Amino acid sequence: MIRIDGVLVSPGEGGVYGERMLQGYRVWDPRRSKLAALYAKGGGRDLEPWMRILYLGAANGTTVSHVADYAACVYAVEFAPRPMQDLIEVARRRTNVVPIMADATRPAAYAPLVEAVDMVIQDVAQPDQAGIALANLPFLKPDGVYILMLKARSVDVRADPEAVIAAAVRALEAGGLVVQAATRLEPFHRDHAAIVCTRQ
Amino acid sequence: MQHYWFGDVEEGGACTPAEGDVEALAERLDRLRISMASFVPLAWEDAVACGVVADRREYLDRLRALCIRRAEETIAAYYRQGDIELLQMVRMLDETDTVINLLTERATEWYIVRNPQFSRKYRAIGAKKMLSIMKKDRSSPLARLAGEIERLAAERTRLMREVSARADAVAPNCSALVGGLVAARLVSRAGGLAPLARLPASTIQVLGAENALFTHLRSGTPPPKHGIIFQHRRVHNAPRGTRGRVARVLAAKLAIAARIDCYRGELSPAFLETAQRRIDDAAGVA
Numbered sequence: 001m002i003r004i005d006g007v008l009v010s011p012g013e014g015g016v017y018g019e020r021m022l023q024g025y026r027v028w029d030p031r032r033s034k035l036a037a038l039y040a041k042g043g044g045r046d047l048e049p050w051m052r053i054l055y056l057g058a059a060n061g062t063t064v065s066h067v068a069d070y071a072a073c074v075y076a077v078e079f080a081p082r083p084m085q086d087l088i089e090v091a092r093r094r095t096n097v098v099p100i101m102a103d104a105t106r107p108a109a110y111a112p113l114v115e116a117v118d119m120v121i122q123d124v125a126q127p128d129q130a131g132i133a134l135a136n137l138p139f140l141k142p143d144g145v146y147i148l149m150l151k152a153r154s155v156d157v158r159a160d161p162e163a164v165i166a167a168a169v170r171a172l173e174a175g176g177l178v179v180q181a182a183t184r185l186e187p188f189h190r191d192h193a194a195i196v197c198t199r200q
Numbered sequence: 201m202q203h204y205w206f207g208d209v210e211e212g213g214a215c216t217p218a219e220g221d222v223e224a225l226a227e228r229l230d231r232l233r234i235s236m237a238s239f240v241p242l243a244w245e246d247a248v249a250c251g252v253v254a255d256r257r258e259y260l261d262r263l264r265a266l267c268i269r270r271a272e273e274t275i276a277a278y279y280r281q282g283d284i285e286l287l288q289m290v291r292m293l294d295e296t297d298t299v300i301n302l303l304t305e306r307a308t309e310w311y312i313v314r315n316p317q318f319s320r321k322y323r324a325i326g327a328k329k330m331l332s333i334m335k336k337d338r339s340s341p342l343a344r345l346a347g348e349i350e351r352l353a354a355e356r357t358r359l360m361r362e363v364s365a366r367a368d369a370v371a372p373n374c375s376a377l378v379g380g381l382v383a384a385r386l387v388s389r390a391g392g393l394a395p396l397a398r399l400p401a402s403t404i405q406v407l408g409a410e411n412a413l414f415t416h417l418r419s420g421t422p423p424p425k426h427g428i429i430f431q432h433r434r435v436h437n438a439p440r441g442t443r444g445r446v447a448r449v450l451a452a453k454l455a456i457a458a459r460i461d462c463y464r465g466e467l468s469p470a471f472l473e474t475a476q477r478r479i480d481d482a483a484g485v486a
């Protein structure tokens with residue numbers, strides 16, 4: 001991962017969403033991207049040039065574009081039509097992005113398209129986020145890493161975020177994952193946590 | 201056997217490539233039914249063994265072309281549903297209303313500064329009249345702006361007719377019951393025709409009165425009798441005592457109408473006649 005004076009950047013063609021450039025590199029803002037926030041807090045697993053990545057909840061493809069700058073290829077799954085239009089534009093310019101319009105809760109629909117990956121990044125605003133992670137586990141290589149961006153408020157707006165995170169960790173471990181760390185993303189994102197898991 | 205986008209792979213590694221161009225591949229994908237229980241993720245090398253692609257670069261390019269094509273088709277099909285554009289039209293209409301009101305208010309304040317003896321009190325000057333008065337003040341940029349606001353208001357009227365016509369086409373039965381504009385507002389508030397068709401009548405009855413409804417649920421104030429459907433003449437012309445009943449009956453018939461619109465998609469004169477009679481009965485009109 002490249003940092004210039006402590007600022008996380010990624011190598012690639014700029015102008016995707018009006019991001020700032022620094023010495024020819026694209027600034028990856030932790031305030032805009034949860035994954036960048038996780039790296040800013042010192043967590044996560046570094047992206048490597050050989051990595052194949054499955055990204056669930058790709059939205060407009062802003063974070064996806066940075067991930068694609070580092071990794072070999074990114075399978076970007078998004079369900080909503082409006083953000084998908086932007087994601088397709090990103091995929092046209094970045095030839096290692098495969099945009100898949102599908103529902104992350106139904107992996108069978110995109111199973112014929114996705115190969116075994118080294119990392120899954122999940123960022124979906126859904127109630128059953130741990131369940132989605134377990135449903136998408138077949139795509140993860142045995143030595144792969146699963147990064148779940150937990151929106152505590154999407155699970156239950158009224159519950160204490162800490163309790164929601166603990167419940168998600170329990171559900172993931174019950175599903176056979178080993179939780180390496182659960183990192184709160186404050187001050188960059190409120191009531192969010194990144195849960196990094198591996199298989200046994 | 202595992203089914204992948206480029207073909208079928210047997211346990212032993214034997215592979216049958218999928219025939220045809222991007223279109224054929226997309227159609228085949230739509231037909232595939234995968235069970236995740238016995239699923240093994242694909243290995244791109246199988247596609248090479250299959251003779252579909254020569255190398256990794258070609259593999260990714262063909263897969264991307266297929267995925268982009270499918271996504272574009274899904275998006276296009278989604279936007280082709282008439283109610284999606286209707287949603288934007290209704291929201292644009294409401295925003296235009298807000299903007300016209302704001303601009304007229306501001307322009308009036310400006311006019312009063314230029315004409316200290318002017319007052320709207322006791323004179324019942326509507327927004328339209330106000331604009332034409334302001335247009336006469338030739339020496340000021342205010343006159344030009346007032347002209348622009350008038351043009352925007354004319355555009356708003358045109359848009360309103362188009363919304364109504366579009367609602368007639370998208371939701372013919374709802375439009376026949378409550379008029380195109382009110383039907384369009386209901387569709388917009390529900391988020392589309394299909395979501396509207398799935399709402400219970402009791403929800404349709406109070407669509408647009410969410411504030412009153414949640415205040416009622418929170419602190420036990422009287423529940424709202426009607427939301428958007430208040431704009432229907434049978435509801436707002438009904439005497440206070442029967443207004444709730446009319447709203448309830450109208451909402452019940454609207455729920456049925458929305459389902460006919462969504463799942464059958466054509467005008468149903470038989471339904472409309474009985475529904476209209478029932479609504480008139482509730483309103484106590486012979």
